[in-house]
Each structure stands twice: as structure tokens, then as C-alpha cells.
Amino acid sequence: MLVRNATLADGRVRDVRIEGERIDAVGRDLTGAGEVVDAAERLLLPGAVDAHVHFREPGAPHKETWRTGSRSAAAGGVTTVVDQPNTDPPTTTGAAYDQKELCADDSLVDYGINGGVTPDWDPETLFDRPVFALGEVFLADSTGEMGIDGDLFEDAVHRASEAGVPVTVHAEDATLFDESARDRAGEGTGRGANADAWSAYRAAEAEIAAVERAVEIGVDAGARLHIAHTSTPEAVDIVADAPDTVTCEVTPHHCLLSRDDLRDLGTFGRMNPPLRSEKRRVALYDRVVRGRVDLIATDHAPHARAEKETTLLDAPSGVPGVETMVPLLLAETLDGPLTAERVRDLTAATPAETFGLDRKGRVEAGMDADLALYDLDSPRTVRGSRLHSKCGWTPFEGRPGVFPEWTLVRGERVYDGAMDTFGSTDGANVRR
Numbered sequence: 001m002l003v004r005n006a007t008l009a010d011g012r013v014r015d016v017r018i019e020g021e022r023i024d025a026v027g028r029d030l031t032g033a034g035e036v037v038d039a040a041e042r043l044l045l046p047g048a049v050d051a052h053v054h055f056r057e058p059g060a061p062h063k064e065t066w067r068t069g070s071r072s073a074a075a076g077g078v079t080t081v082v083d084q085p086n087t088d089p090p091t092t093t094g095a096a097y098d099q100k101e102l103c104a105d106d107s108l109v110d111y112g113i114n115g116g117v118t119p120d121w122d123p124e125t126l127f128d129r130p131v132f133a134l135g136e137v138f139l140a141d142s143t144g145e146m147g148i149d150g151d152l153f154e155d156a157v158h159r160a161s162e163a164g165v166p167v168t169v170h171a172e173d174a175t176l177f178d179e180s181a182r183d184r185a186g187e188g189t190g191r192g193a194n195a196d197a198w199s200a201y202r203a204a205e206a207e208i209a210a211v212e213r214a215v216e217i218g219v220d221a222g223a224r225l226h227i228a229h230t231s232t233p234e235a236v237d238i239v240a241d242a243p244d245t246v247t248c249e250v251t252p253h254h255c256l257l258s259r260d261d262l263r264d265l266g267t268f269g270r271m272n273p274p275l276r277s278e279k280r281r282v283a284l285y286d287r288v289v290r291g292r293v294d295l296i297a298t299d300h301a302p303h304a305r306a307e308k309e310t311t312l313l314d315a316p317s318g319v320p321g322v323e324t325m326v327p328l329l330l331a332e333t334l335d336g337p338l339t340a341e342r343v344r345d346l347t348a349a350t351p352a353e354t355f356g357l358d359r360k361g362r363v364e365a366g367m368d369a370d371l372a373l374y375d376l377d378s379p380r381t382v383r384g385s386r387l388h389s390k391c392g393w394t395p396f397e398g399r400p401g402v403f404p405e406w407t408l409v410r411g412e413r414v415y416d417g418a419m420d421t422f423g424s425t426d427g428a429n430v431r432r
């Protein structure tokens with residue numbers, strides 16, 4: 001296949017020739033047998049690597065399956081996903097890893113499978129499998145109630161370090177949560193609930209303190225440590241000032257939404273860590289724009305609409321996002337502060353590099369042909385009903401997004417935007 005006259009993220013116009021699963025050449029006036037695709041006036045990005053998704057199988061296929069989650073990824077230009085361990089059973093033993101890998105057989109995109117830590121985890125059999133990373137390790141309870149104490153965390157970080165496996169952390173210190181704020185939650189349900197109490201309850205200080213401590217432990221252990229869904233500028237600064245062995249991710253929702261949006265979102269805006277003040281959001285996003293944040297990951301955490309339609313304290317935490325990440329960020333290159341190069345780095349090049357995926361994340365000869373093509377002149381309105389996650393809703397309803405015209409995984413067309421149809425290839429475990 002030959003993709004002709006594509007505009008790359010840095011503005012160069014190039015042909016890209018694909019041979020089998022790989023990019024064979026990037027250059028001008030390339031020739032080659034096979035299908036020729038005209039990409040004039042179109043932006044060609046490396047497929048995004050989303051280092052943080054929750055695809056819910058095994059255990060909760062009514063929320064999402066590997067089939068629906070990976071279709072949602074493909075329709076959003078994401079070609080590699082990393083699944084988190086808070087499923088049922090949790091991915092804390094070799095056998096649980098094997099069970100999840102069977103589910104992931106349905107994936108349309110490439111994937112990694114993380115291992116988790118609970119008091120009864122089995123590092124021996126778990127590290128015997130090709131775990132993508134250990135984590136997210138929960139320092140406080142979130143969906144799945146996998147919060148662990150500091151001693152177990154330290155032990156787990158040491159074991160991962162010995163095994164040469166990176167550790168990703170959900171860093172909140174539950175002892176610093178403001179219990180009194182929970183009382184302000186009130187009785188309304190769904191979009192009618194006052195969800196600001198959730199942000200007051202899981203206070204910013206609880207994240208900042210936990211990140212500080214986790215970084216200390218990670219550096220002492222000589223581990224590769226990655227802080228998941230960093231939601232405060234203070235926590236980003238701690239990571240940015242730490243040694244290079246410590247990295248962090250920020251979600252699109254913490255960049256683009258704040259406590260001010262909770263009036264409309266209600267329980268649909270409840271997630272961990274929670275939305276922060278508009279002031280903190282602006283400071284956080286500024287760090288993303290300036291390149292002080294390593295990468296963007298979605299924490300795609302779908303829950304059924306009916307599960308969210310209850311009181312704030314009863315609703316589950318989490319929002320979907322794998323399909324809207326790149327589209328929203330590309331819209332931010334049109335009338336916002338981002339550049340296409342920054343979007344490429346945050347969503348593809350840096351996550352691939354951070355987690356050692358040396359054939360992913362760049363449009364260069366020798367790389368996997370994981371690619372997505374975009375028409376920046378045709379933004380669309382994000383509608384939950386048009387997305388492909390099983391949950392059918394989005395916290396970004398009504399915002400502009402630039403969705404892909406097509407997405408390739410290792411040279412195979414997995415998504416066709418014009419037809420809104422999917423291919424049938426199998427994604428592969430990137431650590432096998």
C-alpha cells in the first residue's frame with residue numbers, strides 16, 4: 001500500500017510505503033505495487049498508544065468488552081491499548097493473566113496487559129507472564145477496591161524493579177481525603193446530582209502527598225515508576241523535577257474539564273482522581289502544552305449509563321475516553337494551544353518510548369504500520385451516541401473533535417471512517 005502526499009505532524013509532505021506489517025519507506029515520489037491512497041491535505045499520525053484503559057473483561061462485559069473497547073480505540077486513532085488489572089478476577093496471578101489474555105483475543109488493536117497488586121497477589125507466577133507493567137497499583141480504593149497499604153506497595157515496587165518491569169501508580173492518599181465533604185453530596189441523581197462534593201472529598205493534597213511518597217519509594221528502589229492520571233500541576237512538577245526514571249501521564253478530562261463542569265455532568269463527572277478547580281486545570285493543561293508532562297493517556301473507564309443514574313455516593317467512578325483523546329486534542333490544534341507535533345509526541349511517540357515499544361509511535365521506515373489519517377478541515381461534534389464504546393455516553397458531549405478517516409494496525413485497515421465500519425484482524429500482545 002502507498003499513502004501519497006500525506007502531511008506529517010512536523011509539516012513535511014511525504015509518501016509512506018507499507019510492506020506487510022511495516023512501514024517500508026517514507027519519502028518523496030515513492031513508487032510501489034498495491035493500493036494507492038491519496039492523502040493530500042490530510043494529516044498522517046502514528047497510531048496512538050493509550051497506556052491506560054479499562055476494558056472490563058473478564059468480569060463486567062456489560063460495561064465494555066475487548067471487542068467494543070478496541071473498536072472504540074480504532075475509531076479514535078488508537079492502535080495500542082494497555083489494560084488495567086481491576087477486573088474480576090483481578091489480574092494479580094499468572095492464571096488471571098492467562099484468563100485476561102484469552103479475552104484480549106477479541107481485540108482489534110494491539111495491546112498490553114498489566115498485572116495488579118493485592119494482599120494475595122502472586123508475583124512469582126505473574127512475572128512469569130509478559131506483563132506490560134505492574135499497575136495501576138492502587139494506593140487508595142477506586143473501582144474494584146484494590147487499594148493497598150504502603151508496606152505492600154514498597155515490596156511490590158522492589159519486586160517489579162528486580163523483574164525489570166515498570167510500575168504505574170494510582171497515587172492518592174486516602175488518609176488525606178476530606179470525609180466531611182462527603183456529607184455535602186446530597187440526594188440528586190445522575191446529571192441532577194451535585195458532584196462537586198467528590199472533588200472536595202478526594203482533595204488535591206491527597207494526590208500531591210501520595211505522588212511525593214511514591215516517587216521517593218520508586219527512586220529508592222531503582223524502579224521505573226509512572227504516575228497514572230496526574231490531575232494537579234503540583235504533582236506534575238514533582239515528577240518533572242524527579243530523575244528521568246519517573247514519568248507521568250495526564251488524561252484529556254483533567255486537561256479539558258474542571259469542577260465548573262460538574263454542574264452539568266453530575267455523577268457522569270465522578271472519577272478518581274476527581275476533576276479539579278478551573279485554576280488547577282489551566283495550570284495542568286499549560287504543563288501539557290509546554291511539554292512538562294510526559295504523555296497523555298485516557299483512563300478509559302466505561303460504566304453503564306444506568307449505573308451512573310444514581311446518587312453521587314452510589315455511582316461508580318470513571319469516564320470513557322479512548323475514542324475521543326486524539327480527536328479532542330486535534331481540535332485543540334485548530335483553535336487551542338496545541339500543535340500536531342505535540343499531539344503526536346503526547347499520544348504516540350512518548351508513550352511508546354516510555355514503555356519500550358520500539359516499533360510503535362513513529363512514522364518511519366522499519367516501524368509497524370500503525371497509522372491514522374485526519375482531515376483537520378472537518379471537525380465533527382462529539383456525540384456519545386455515535387461513539388463505539390458499549391457505555392454510549394461521553395463527558396465531552398457537544399465538543400469539536402477531528403476523527404480519523406481510517407486507522408491501520410500493522411498495515412491492516414481496522415477502521416473506515418466514511419463507512420463507519422471495522423476490519424476483522426486480530427490485535428497482538430505487544431510484549432509477546
Ligand SMILES: NC(=O)N[C@@H](CC(=O)O)C(=O)O
Binds near residue numbers: 086270271272302
Ligand atoms: N478512574 C476511575 O475513576 N475509575 C477507574 C479506576 C481508576 O483508574 O482509578 C475504573 O476502573 O473505573
Ligand SMILES: [Zn+2]
Binds near residue numbers: 136170272273
Ligand atoms: Zn486509577
Ligand SMILES: [Zn+2]
Binds near residue numbers: 052054136299
Ligand atoms: Zn485507571
